[in-house]
Amino acid sequence: MSTPALNDKGEQFDVRRLLTDExxxxxxxxxxxxxxxxxxxxxxxxxTLANLQRAGLASGFGFLDDTAFFDINQKLIDYTSQSTFGxxxxxxxxxxxxxxxxxxIAATLxxxxxxxxxxxxxxxxxxxxxxYVEFTRNVPVLLQIIFWWATLTAxxxxxxxxxxxxxxxxxxxxxxxPAPIFEPGMEWVIGAAVVGIVAAVILGRWARKRQDQTxxxxxxxxxxxxxxxxxxxxxxxxxxxxxxxxxxxxxxxxFQGGFNITPELIALWLALATYTGAFISEIVxxxxxxxxxxxxxxxxxLGLRSNQTMRMIVxxxxxxxxxxPLTSQYLNLxxxxxxxxxxxxxxxxxxxxxxxxxxxQTLEVVGIWMAVYLSLSxxxxxxxxxxxxxxxxxxx
Amino acid sequence: MYEPFHRTTDDMxxxxxxxxxxxxxxxxxxxxxxxGWINTALTLxxxxxxxxxxxxxxxxxxxxxxxxxxxxxxxxxxGACWAWLDQRINQFLYGFYPxxxxxxxxxxxxxxxxxxxxxxxxxxxxxxxxxxxxxxxxVIATILLVGGFGxxxxxxxxxxxxxxxxxxxxxGIVLSLPIGIVLALGRQSRLPLIRWFSIxxxxxxxxxxxxxxxxxxxxxxxxxLPPDMxxxxxxxxxxxxxxxxxxxxxxxIRGGLQAIPKGQYEAAQAMGLNYSKAMRLxxxxxxxxISIPGIVNTFIGLFKDTTLVIVIxxxxxxxxxxxxxxxxxxxxxxxxxxxxxxxxxxxxxxxMSRYSIRLERRLDTDxx
Numbered sequence: 001m002s003t004p005a006l007n008d009k010g011e012q013f014d015v016r017r018l019l020t021d022e023x024x025x026x027x028x029x030x031x032x033x034x035x036x037x038x039x040x041x042x043x044x045x046x047x048t049l050a051n052l053q054r055a056g057l058a059s060g061f062g063f064l065d066d067t068a069f070f071d072i073n074q075k076l077i078d079y080t081s082q083s084t085f086g087x088x089x090x091x092x093x094x095x096x097x098x099x100x101x102x103x104x105i106a107a108t109l110x111x112x113x114x115x116x117x118x119x120x121x122x123x124x125x126x127x128x129x130x131x132y133v134e135f136t137r138n139v140p141v142l143l144q145i146i147f148w149w150a151t152l153t154a155x156x157x158x159x160x161x162x163x164x165x166x167x168x169x170x171x172x173x174x175x176x177x178p179a180p181i182f183e184p185g186m187e188w189v190i191g192a193a194v195v196g197i198v199a200a201v202i203l204g205r206w207a208r209k210r211q212d213q214t215x216x217x218x219x220x221x222x223x224x225x226x227x228x229x230x231x232x233x234x235x236x237x238x239x240x241x242x243x244x245x246x247x248x249x250x251x252x253x254x255f256q257g258g259f260n261i262t263p264e265l266i267a268l269w270l271a272l273a274t275y276t277g278a279f280i281s282e283i284v285x286x287x288x289x290x291x292x293x294x295x296x297x298x299x300x301x302l303g304l305r306s307n308q309t310m311r312m313i314v315x316x317x318x319x320x321x322x323x324x325p326l327t328s329q330y331l332n333l334x335x336x337x338x339x340x341x342x343x344x345x346x347x348x349x350x351x352x353x354x355x356x357x358x359x360x361q362t363l364e365v366v367g368i369w370m371a372v373y374l375s376l377s378x379x380x381x382x383x384x385x386x387x388x389x390x391x392x393x394x395x396x
Numbered sequence: 397m398y399e400p401f402h403r404t405t406d407d408m409x410x411x412x413x414x415x416x417x418x419x420x421x422x423x424x425x426x427x428x429x430x431x432g433w434i435n436t437a438l439t440l441x442x443x444x445x446x447x448x449x450x451x452x453x454x455x456x457x458x459x460x461x462x463x464x465x466x467x468x469x470x471x472x473x474x475g476a477c478w479a480w481l482d483q484r485i486n487q488f489l490y491g492f493y494p495x496x497x498x499x500x501x502x503x504x505x506x507x508x509x510x511x512x513x514x515x516x517x518x519x520x521x522x523x524x525x526x527x528x529x530x531x532x533x534x535v536i537a538t539i540l541l542v543g544g545f546g547x548x549x550x551x552x553x554x555x556x557x558x559x560x561x562x563x564x565x566x567x568g569i570v571l572s573l574p575i576g577i578v579l580a581l582g583r584q585s586r587l588p589l590i591r592w593f594s595i596x597x598x599x600x601x602x603x604x605x606x607x608x609x610x611x612x613x614x615x616x617x618x619x620x621l622p623p624d625m626x627x628x629x630x631x632x633x634x635x636x637x638x639x640x641x642x643x644x645x646x647x648x649i650r651g652g653l654q655a656i657p658k659g660q661y662e663a664a665q666a667m668g669l670n671y672s673k674a675m676r677l678x679x680x681x682x683x684x685x686i687s688i689p690g691i692v693n694t695f696i697g698l699f700k701d702t703t704l705v706i707v708i709x710x711x712x713x714x715x716x717x718x719x720x721x722x723x724x725x726x727x728x729x730x731x732x733x734x735x736x737x738x739x740x741x742x743x744x745x746x747x748m749s750r751y752s753i754r755l756e757r758r759l760d761t762d763x764x
Binding site (some may be wrong): 054151 | 611703
């Protein structure tokens with residue numbers, strides 16, 4: 001009979017102790033989970049290696065340098081069918097960013113106006129806005145994207161384009177808009193706009209400082225707006241209007257001049273903006289409602305006017321509630337933009353899909369998708385944490 | 397002595413009615429529609445838009461509409477063409493499910509309500525037995541839909557239409573509930589390894605779009621598994637949707653766990669309950685109860701997201717609609733088709749969200 005092992009306290013070692021003692025049980029449990037995960041990973045890896053070998057596929061990212069041999073009609077940087085897969089992915093990524101940025105701007109505008117209008121004392125307006133919000137929120141966004149796309153591509157052919165003031169044309173290939181042509185001197189106008197923005201920021205700082213010290217109010221908002229708009233406008237006219245418009249002209253088969261926005265981009269943008277806008281409006285509404293009525297009553301008692309109350313008392317407090325869910329809505333919009341694949345807008349997922357079927361590099365392409373979306377979402381949550389910390393300092 | 401001057405009457409003065417402009421219809425109109433010129437302008441513009449939109453929509457959808465016919469050429473008027481509804485409704489509901497077997501889908505659908513009732517309503521008669529029934533329901537529904545046990549076997553590639561949306565959505569929610577509970581507990585665990593695995597899984601899944609996960613189900617799962625373990629496409633979708641939903645479910649349940657006062661945890665410990673008993677008997681029953689509205693909301697989101705299966709080639713209700721719109725017999729009916737599908741989703745999701753709001757209010761008063 002062997003002597004039972006002793007532990008450090010000199011007690012007899014008992015296997016049952018491993019599961020009844022809380023600390024050792026924790027370690028055993030974690031080891032078990034680790035083992036299970038390792039087994040799953042080993043199972044998957046061995047299968048993957050075997051399957052890839054059978055299919056005769058090389059893994060690795062070398063394929064990114066291969067020629068793409070497919071065209072992309074919606075692109076922000078130079079791209080031809082002779083470019084590489086890597087460049088095609090960059091084009092797709094930029095398209096994702098483009099539609100997300102446009103969508104975020106529009107969704108914010110829609111969401112804030114709808115949120116405020118829904119609280120309006122005007123019975124009719126608040127009902128109409130409620131109907132919009134409830135309907136859009138409860139219909140799948142993919143259905144809305146496809147609906148807008150079907151509607152836009154059912155527009156008249158190029159020959160019978162609908163004309164909007166003879167400057168823009170609407171047809172089943174999208175909307176054709178006049179393109180701005182920058183002539184020499186335009187860089188000064190843009191420079192003036194930048195100077196105007198900087199000056200407005202400095203003016204705002206100065207005005208706040210002066211108000212803190214003397215209590216005198218300076219209308220920095222109007223003055224800043226004047227600087228931002230007025231300064232470039234003056235330079236523009238002084239330099240003899242260095243901006244021309246390349247207005248599209250109707251030719252036999254297509255338009256000449258101007259630039260075209262595809263129905264895919266418009267449909268995706270419209271659907272994402274109205275869908276996310278409905279969610280944002282709910283966030284804005286609950287944010288405004290979360291500011292207690294006493295705050296605005298106190299502001300009135302101090303003699304603030306109603307727009308001042310809104311601007312200086314209600315909105316800063318409501319923003320604290322609004323911003324965190326708002327950023328996650330932005331993230332949702334960006335993720336939903338991947339539904340582009342259903343209507344053929346060439347975003348990251350759609351171009352990645354094309355590459356995936358051409359090159360067979362499934363794992364790598366899916367890895368790139370996940371890496372891009374994950375880093376976007378990690379960036380967003382990092383921003384959210386930073387913002388939450390910053391407003392927490394203001395709170396008492 | 398100082399006598400103040402009094403004006404005296406024998407009768408009490410009757411109160412006068414409020415000014416006519418502040419009461420009744422006129423008063424309501426003035427305060428709710430025409431308060432100030434901005435409001436008046438907004439009201440008039442809105443009324444004008446509604447005046448343009450509503451009569452033309454009603455004319456299109458009802459008055460000028462064509463109800464019957466075998467294809468789009470039967471529709472000659474300016475209005476909507478509803479002829480396809482009569483012809484295709486079965487495809488929209490059941491996909492390619494054999495038409496002599498659709499009664500099984502109907503029974504599974506009807507049985508869904510008694511299965512859900514004990515969890516979503518209070519004071520359901522006989523709810524102790526119904527709870528056992530709901531536990532058995534997934535098995536019953538699977539047998540009904542797939543077949544076996546004397547029923548004719550229906551391959552899952554025949555699943556489609558609304559039935560596919562409902563199957564994928566419900567399977568995703570039901571399967572993700574236990575996984576979500578484990579992940580939520582794991583995320584709060586004191587054991588670092590378990591906590592980190594849970595956090596990585598939850599954040600990784602929540603960080604990527606569902607569509608990429610569906611692509612994974614279609615092209616990566618076959619690579620990950622040995623060739624003889626091929627899953628059919630509906631099961632693959634359910635696997636990925638479950639993974640997706642459980643990450644969201646974990647966050648909903650974490651919210652419920654965090655809402656339970658600390659005293660409950662401490663009281664459970666003071667009673668000498670160990671971790672699993674404390675969780676099973678004290679914490680989870682309370683946390684799950686307050687999570688029900690969140691779970692319903694997750695289901696609404698998931699149900700809307702089941703339309704994404706069209707990108708990997710399944711024919712859910714939206715896929716059937718797409719197929720019909722591009723069918724030569726019904727070409728050009730996209731507005732009618734998509735409006736019907738949208739109204740359909742709206743009525744299902746809207747009523748569920750109303751219900752979850754009501755539930756939330758009721759649970760809120762319970763707590764106080």
